[in-house]
Amino acid sequence: MMTQLESARRGIITDEMAAAARGEGCSPESIRDGVADGTIVVCHNRLHGSGRSLGVGKGLRTKVNANIGSSADDTDIAKELEKARVAVAHGADALMDLSTGGPVDEIRRAVIAETDACIGSVPLYQAALDTVRLKKKAIVDMTVDDIFAGIVKHGEDGVDFITVHCGVTRSTVERMKNEGRVMDVVSRGGAFTIEWMVRNGRENPLYEEFDRLLEIARHYDLVLSLGDGFRPGCLADATDRAQVHELIILGELTQRARAAGVQVMIEGPGHMPLNQIQANILLQKRLCHGAPFYVLGPLVTDIAPGYDHIACAIGGAVAAAAGADFLCYVTPSEHLRLPDVNDVREGVIASRIAAHAADIAKGVPGAVEKDNMMARCRKKLDWEGQFSLALDPEKARRLRVESGVADHGACTMCGEFCAYKVMDSAMGEEEKISS
């Protein structure tokens, strides 16, 4: 069985590439060629029967991921499934199940079954939890086999892409310590890995035994999402040696993965001043030879708890316009609590706005056309048309209806003084005068 990457290199258009092309409205050939040169990945685990194939990368629509999943403090499976539905209904292309509490195997399988969205996960959490709960040991007692067993488990369940923190190495940890950081490591997977390395006095197994990881990935045709264990957790830590050194390592691993026929995308920061974003995208694209870039945020300020979805939308729009391909949402509850269903909706919409604004800037076909249709509906005061084109038709309608709709047809902002109406009158008058 060939992987997507191997097929593409032989000029074959797989069913998954064709499906991804349909989802994009582009030619299957362009997907195939992008997969072949590594600038596009098609996410689809061979065992994820019901899953949509998702294309991510150069020239394609910017995709949005919603992180869901339980924590030890909140293990309600029904809530997670509702989050999955709400996220997909509001335009999330992918769901990462990051559950770390309660029946995580059951939650993951239920989340996969709940929608046809592309699914991602961080199998290291699984290995850690299984070690604690099944083996009654501490996280640092995970064996290397435990770590790989977690990956196989997720592959078997049909997860399409997995975050693996392969760039967290002794040399990178050393650089971080020497330079000093305000927030050290804020990636959970990165922190687990470092604690394991320190306590066991060993190198990161996902780096040391990268070939073993590639074999598993080949088997399921998993996309490796090379995680950024050193993503900055605050503006002050952005673009430092640890982050950039990890990126160099991820670029090296990208080449090895491609040579083995395994698709790769790269994860990125994090927290970052607005003026550093473009440089970071350029750096990632160059160091990782054009691999698709999957960014969490970046959040452009640290002082907006409660509104981090907005800080994320600003950074995400700028990142995607500069070439990032895949945006991981952030919710209003980031840094404060596990998000609830409302947070998920707010987060998805904010990232969708960012992705769409970037697609317009990048000239992705079909993007600005929606805006142009909206503009024509606005001009005509065609409210139903406006609602149907809105990213969240329900909220748009609710806000208008709540205000009490007067019979002037405009909205309560301007009423009869509506500029559209005044201009129609003025231009009509001018027509009369000039004819």
Place this chain on the structure above:
Amino acid sequence: MMTQLESARRGIITDEMAAAARGEGCSPESIRDGVADGTIVVCHNRLHGSGRSLGVGKGLRTKVNANIGSSADDTDIAKELEKARVAVAHGADALMDLSTGGPVDEIRRAVIAETDACIGSVPLYQAALDTVRLKKKAIVDMTVDDIFAGIVKHGEDGVDFITVHCGVTRSTVERMKNEGRVMDVVSRGGAFTIEWMVRNGRENPLYEEFDRLLEIARHYDLVLSLGDGFRPGCLADATDRAQVHELIILGELTQRARAAGVQVMIEGPGHMPLNQIQANILLQKRLCHGAPFYVLGPLVTDIAPGYDHIACAIGGAVAAAAGADFLCYVTPSEHLRLPDVNDVREGVIASRIAAHAADIAKGVPGAVEKDNMMARCRKKLDWEGQFSLALDPEKARRLRVESGVADHGACTMCGEFCAYKVMDSAMGEEEKISS
């Protein structure tokens, strides 16, 4: 009596400049020098006794304005005063009272008295309303004297800056018609002006009699905010001939105003694709000889009704990072209804995030320091410290408290698996090993 501009040119630091400098944490000399060369304006009507002097322009913190005010469909004065308080409490530097319904004179005076914020208005609405309501005539029957009387009225009441659509001229209207636009004119003041010009077959009085406007502005030391009657109302209309031609005219008027000792800022779009924003800022700064730029949005997509504060925050952050000085907020209710108090809060916070992110990017002194303090509080899991630094402490606290705070000290996102805690443990262990 000299204006701020005249004083600055003579090397005088006025009380208003000193107050603006205190508000910035910069030297009074730098404010004076910026006012003298027109790159900074100090907004403060001579008659606005209780008003804070607000510096806007190059090198200063990016300011945020909240539009409030009644419409014919909603004339409740108490509601507008609550909006004023909420806006200022959440960080708005200025309030524009755009009332067009109910007792507008009473509302404006009450809004001015309610807080010490800088106040802006669009006196043309006043003239239009007074014509309709006091003279029982149609808007197009306004006389030139009516138009100037509206301006004097606002000057007398202590308004600090006024939007005047002086660049809406016959030549610009002609250009708009010849090129064609999806949404024509969406500025209310612009639309009123054009209707008046068409029906009366005359040039715009605020252009034709600009010297008369300057005399009034000198008298009160009003800052003229030269309005963008042709601001694009949708992405498709952005950066077209009408918009750019109007900007050229505004640049010419800027020179005339400065020559008369009158301070000027320039208003800008509107709706604009993300990739056009930087060019627009550059164009404005060059064509208007460095005058402070006051932008409404720009909204980077048209399809986000219900979430336009987010589309605005994205555009505003990019605009301010590129040099825009003053952001006019947009609320979630934009394009749908008159905003309510919640909308005002959401809108102000979104624009504050944008302004702050831009200030960090621009290197405004004191900006990133807050983020660095937040990062240190996060690392220590110092929640009270985090709340105190948050743009909206109340919401941040509420989200955390609602989730039920467990005794692990972290948040319910990761619980015991909190990366900060794991890293502290790992680094502590490493210390032990290396010592």
